[in-house]
Amino acid sequence: MTAAGGDQVSVRGGPWWWERRRSAALDVGLAALSALECGAEGVSFAREAGIPPVAGVVLGMSAGSVLAVRRRWPAAVVVVAVAVTPAEMGFLLSVVGLYSLAASESPRRVIGSLAAVSLLGTLIATLVRTGQAAPRDPVPESWVVPFASVTMAVGLTAPPLLAGLYVGARRRLMESLRERADSLERELQLLAERAEERAEWARDEERRRIAREMHDVVAHRVSLMVVHAAALQAVVGKDPEKAALNAGLVGEMGRQALTELREMLGVLRAGAGAAGAGARASSAVASDGVAVAEDGPRPGGTPAEPLPEGPGLDDLRELVGQSAAAGMAVDLSLHGERRSYAPEVEQTAFRVVQEALTNAHKHAAGARTRVRVAYRLSELATQVENEPPPGVGPVGSAGLPSGGNGLVGMRERVSALGGVFVSGPTDEGGFRVSAVIPSD
Known part of the structure; x- marks a missing residue:
């Protein structure tokens, strides 16, 4: 029987071993027919043996009824059939017994041995009976009796034996195919579960990637806007020219933030449309089978849309200049010969410096900050270190909120490229952020 949505389970619905x-x-029906046959043949056997006919009938019916256990003990049925062969009993018992033995899971040597014994017993009994029944006058040819005996013995033994071997082999083949089908179904189920896990992981990774990009864009730009707005508020009545400059910087920061956000949202809208089409296609395929996407991180077989190409190392001076314009005392030093790195390597290094400067604006307003970038043959190293902020507290006066995700996002970015990220306070009371990213 098959349970809905479950594996196939064999249910025993018969008595005892059936x-x-x-x-x-x-x-039971075959045993009854065999018992009637052996019982009828037992009458002639009792007459020849000189015993009461009732005893012959009881002996024959007892031997024939053994056929009821042919599925449980097929070897015993063949042994009983061989035992009653000299009494000319058990034609049906011998044929069905040999078939059941050959079709069973018994060892080959047992089947071969009992088949040989049955053939030999049938041959001897047939040879004796044929010799006794042959007419004495005229004397038959010497080859007639052996030929007839061999032909009858082989005819009674070979067909049921071959038929049983064929049925047994076919049954084992079907069981093997059924097991393979069940194994394939389980493997497909595992593949479907793994595909779902990969799709869920890809969705989580995509969300984290978008969150990092949004954080980098919003946090840095808005932080500078808040700093410039605070400066604008402080000097608006004292220095109109500086107030106008700060207002222009606020507007420029806002326009840059809006531009980057529009680019990112455009990619997300395009990706959502492609993902919807892929989901519709995958739902159509799901009605016929299980679809497993091997190479696209998105469900539905649609590869992830790349986010717009971000800034690189050549934009570091502008980044540092924006922080300096916001009132930060920041120095940029470059070490080594300028090399070309992969875009994701340069973008990650830029984002690390950007986030570190944003944290310095938030938590160490007015502190001197040093940015170092080292161009190396096999890696790119960046370090941003700020001195202790002036004043009594560790948090600067800008009053910028912090979600605590900046360092986590930087670590994820660097680790994704196989790099090393270290951050923590310095002995002097400042804070240092270091990242080493492999060039390949």
Whole structure:
């Protein structure tokens, strides 16, 4: 029987050792026919042996009824059939017994041995009976009796034996195919579960990637806007020219932030449309089978849309200049010969410096900050270190909120490229952020 949504389970619905009631009915019916046959043949055997006919009938029916256990003990049925062969009993018992033995899971040597014994017993009994029944006058040819005996013995032994071997081999083949089908179904289920896990992981990774980009864009730009707005508020009545300059910087920061946000949202809208089309296609495929996407991180077989190409190392001077314009005392030093790195390596290094400067604006307003970049043959190293902020507290006066995700995002970015990220306070009371990113 098959449970809905579950594995196939074999249910035993027959009595004792029978798996089905119809199998029990078939074996009992064959045993009854064999018992009637052996009982009728037992009358002639009793007459020749000089025993009461009732004893011959009881002996024959007892031997024939053994056929009921042919599925449980097929070897015993063949042994009984061989034992009653000299009494000319058990034609049906011998044929069905040999078939059941050959079709069973018994060892090959047992099947071969009992088949040989049955063939030999049938040959001897047939040879004796044929010799006794042959007419004495005229004397038959010497080859007639052996030929007839061999032909009858082989005819009674070979067909049921070959038929049983064929049925047994076919049954084992079907069981093997069924097991393979069940194994394939389990493997497909595992693949489907793994595909779902990969799709869920890809969705989480995509969300984290977008969150990092949004954080980098919003946090840095808005932080500078807040700093310039505070400066604008402080000097608006004292120095109109500086107030106008700060207002222009605020507007420029806002325009840059809006531009980057529009680019990112445009990619997200395009990706959502492609993902919706892929989901519709995958739902159509799901009605026929299980679809497993091997190479695209998105469900539905649609590869992830790349985010717009971000800034690189050549934009560091502008980045540092924006922080300096906001009132930060920041120095940029470059070490080594300028090399070309992969875009994701340069963008990650830029984002690390950007986030570190943003944290310095938030938590160390007015502190001197040093930015170092080292161009190396096999890696790119960046370090941003700020001195202790002036004043009594560790937090500067800008009053900027912090979500605590900046350092986590930097670490994720660097680790994704196989780099090393270290951050922590310095002995002097400042804070240092270091990242080493492999060039490949």
